[in-house]
Each structure stands twice: as structure tokens, then as C-alpha cells.
Amino acid sequence: MKSLVCALFTFSLLMTGCSQYEHRISKKSSSNEFTGNYVGSVPLKLYTFNCGNIEVSNFDAFSSSGDYAGQGGKLVNTCYLIRHPEGDLIWDLGLPHSLVGSEPQVDGIFTVSLKSPLTDLLEEIDLKVADIEFMSISHSHFDHTGQASLFSDVEWLVHEDELEHMFSTDESKAQNIAFVGLNKTIFSENYDVFGDGSVVILEMPGHTPGHTVLQVNLFESGPVLLTGDLYHRAESRKLQRVPRFNTNESQTRGSMIAFERLATELGARVVIQHEAIDVSRLPKPPGFLK
Numbered sequence: 693m694k695s696l697v698c699a700l701f702t703f704s705l706l707m708t709g710c711s712q713y714e715h716r717i718s719k720k721s722s723s724n725e726f727t728g729n730y731v732g733s734v735p736l737k738l739y740t741f742n743c744g745n746i747e748v749s750n751f752d753a754f755s756s757s758g759d760y761a762g763q764g765g766k767l768v769n770t771c772y773l774i775r776h777p778e779g780d781l782i783w784d785l786g787l788p789h790s791l792v793g794s795e796p797q798v799d800g801i802f803t804v805s806l807k808s809p810l811t812d813l814l815e816e817i818d819l820k821v822a823d824i825e826f827m828s829i830s831h832s833h834f835d836h837t838g839q840a841s842l843f844s845d846v847e848w849l850v851h852e853d854e855l856e857h858m859f860s861t862d863e864s865k866a867q868n869i870a871f872v873g874l875n876k877t878i879f880s881e882n883y884d885v886f887g888d889g890s891v892v893i894l895e896m897p898g899h900t901p902g903h904t905v906l907q908v909n910l911f912e913s914g915p916v917l918l919t920g921d922l923y924h925r926a927e928s929r930k931l932q933r934v935p936r937f938n939t940n941e942s943q944t945r946g947s948m949i950a951f952e953r954l955a956t957e958l959g960a961r962v963v964i965q966h967e968a969i970d971v972s973r974l975p976k977p978p979g980f981l982k
């Protein structure tokens with residue numbers, strides 16, 4: 693499939709070969725188009741990987757209301773693989789793989805550690821990084837982009853506002869250098885990854901300008917919503933808390949309202965990607981949700 697895509701774009705790019713292309717989706721799609729009464733009919737598999745652990749010495753930064761001041765605690769950090777008959781999608785890229793084999797690193801309020809890189813985790817289910825066709829991140833914070841350099845031959849599905857944000861300053865350009873050479877599909881609003889409504893990236897901006905969540909319509913388990921960092925903990929969902937490190941609080945609150953409406957409509961299982969309780973209820977590889 694990859695070679696076919698490459699061939700098509702090589703044709704259109706003529707002399708530039710297939711080293712890099714951009715595919716811009718101009719069609720605007722409402723979320724209802726994808727999420728109405730869709731019942732999963734594609735035999736998808738959803739794998740959950742441990743992409744690091746984060747200890748937080750003070751959760752004050754996680755609530756603009758000021759009610760988390762002085763609280764410490766832990767966050768899990770997760771990446772996901774969705775296997776579809778037409779291809780594989782990696783969702784979020786975890787903490788930097790350079791952390792593997794080193795002592796936990798302290799950076800401000802965060803102490804971060806990583807046991808295994810995605811290459812090893814994929815190998816456990818007999819996959820190589822080179823087998824993965826598509827990659828997308830919920831947003832561009834360091835704990836979701838850390839292993840981008842492992843995916844040099846993947847098509848990056850990116851919301852146009854996040855793309856702009858990631859390359860808006862010299863500092864952010866340097867941070868995101870691993871994304872520079874990737875083939876890209878750039879979309880606005882929502883993006884139906886395989887064109888059949890089974891896996892849909894939904895814009896839920898505010899935490900960052902192009903923050904997204906992922907809807908996966910599983911055949912047996914039903915619809916699953918992966919939150920990105922719309923919420924960091926079960927408590928922040930329950931209390932509707934917005935972090936201080938957030939691009940636009942009113943936009944985030946709007947996304948929370950849209951998300952909750954959708955979750956209710958779908959009767960979806962919500963997975964808060966940093967919440968240990970949610971993650972502990974998911975199968976560990978080689979197990980998967982189907």
C-alpha cells in the first residue's frame with residue numbers, strides 16, 4: 693500500500709521523487725458526518741503501549757482553578773496502535789526514547805522515565821516501525837512527540853492549526869525537527885483516516901491550537917474515545933479542570949462540552965490517556981481491544 697501511495701505522489705511531484713509530499717484536505721466535515729449512529733463493522737484492533745511514566749511533584753499547573761496546589765501524583769503515558777485492514781495507525785509517540793536505560797530525569801515539576809522504545813513494543817507483536825503507514829499525535833507536547841524520529845517512513849496526519857503551531861517559533865521548530873521530513877496529510881476540522889468512519893480524528897482545540905482526540909469504532913467493544921490531553925486525570929474530567937499550560941481556556945471548555953456530548957451520544961468508552969485507572973482496564977500487548 694505504501695508503495696502505491698508513493699507511486700501516485702511521485703507521478704504528481706515529477707522530479708522531486710517521493711522523499712516528501714503534502715496532501716492537503718480542503719473538504720470541511722462536521723463531526724456528525726462521522727459520529728451519527730455509526731456501528732463498528734470493520735475488524736479493528738486497538739493496542740495500548742506504555743510510552744513512559746511521569747511523576748508530578750505539584751499538580752498546581754493542571755488546574756487554573758488553583759485547587760490542585762501542593763498535590764503530587766503520577767501519570768501514565770500511553771501510545772496506541774490501531775490495526776485496520778487497510779493499514780496501521782500509531783496515535784501519540786510518548787516520551788523521548790533517549791530516556792531508555794537512564795535514571796528518571798527531572799525537569800521542573802516532572803520526573804520522567806521510559807522502559808522500552810516503541811520499536812521494542814511493536815516487535816512484541818511482530819511489527820516493525822517500517823510496517824506502520826500512518827501516524828498522528830493528539831498534540832505536540834513533549835510527552836506525545838518523543839519518539840517521532842523512529843518514524844521516518846510514515847505518513848503524518850496533522851491538523852493544520854497544530855502544524856502551524858509546531859513551527860511557529862525558532863524554539864518550537866527545533867523541538868519538532870523530527871517531523872520536518874515526513875510525508876503529510878494536512879486536515880482541518882475532522883479526518884476520517886480510512887474513509888469508512890471506523891477511525892476518525894476529531895478536532896478538540898484549546899489545550900493546543902490543533903489539539904485532537906481519536907474516535908475508534910470497535911466491532912465488539914463499541915466506540916472508544918481517546919482523549920489526548922483534553923483531560924489528564926479522571927478527576928479533571930469530573931471537575932472540568934483546565935491546566936494552566938493551555939493555549940486557550942475558553943476553547944478548551946468548548947471542546948470539553950463537545951466531547952461530553954459526543955461521548956454520551958455514542959455511549960462511548962472514554963480513555964483518558966494519562967489516567968492509570970483507565971489504562972489498567974485496557975488489555976496489555978499482545979492483547980488488544982477488538
Ligand SMILES: [Zn+2]
Binds near residue numbers: 833836921966
Ligand atoms: Zn500529555
